[in-house]
Amino acid sequence: MNKIGERVRRVRLSQAMTVKQLALAAGVSVSYIYAIEAGVRGSNVTKLRRIALALGVPLSILLGEGQGD
Template sequence: MITVAYQSRDVYFLKTFGSRLRQYRLHQRMTQEELAELAGFSRSYYTEIETGKRNISLLNIRRLAEALDIPVKDLFDFPFE
């Protein structure tokens, strides 16, 4: 298994993305399990995304946006450093 060392700005980005995702999930009154199921993920995989521990693919980002019924761009509506 290859381990990737992230820079602090990468960690910030992943955690901020996860936080943004959490905001949308809670706004729609979904549990992690419900959103994970809608997007086709396991709950543990989804939890790693939301906590910033997982760097996901563009296709999985699209699946999350579709499950939340929002445009993909809305998931990136936060300041980048």
């Protein structure tokens, strides 16, 4: 799992959101969310922005800006 995938998963779970719910809210496929969280697929900023919006967090949280990692 890569750091972005870890952050997506951590935020999703903290909100008791399923992968299916997140995928639907972000307008991406369930397999895309699984792949991002597993770190087997790269992500693009447009889709990450939609995921962040669906999670209700700033994109910078998913990117780890200001977190020193």
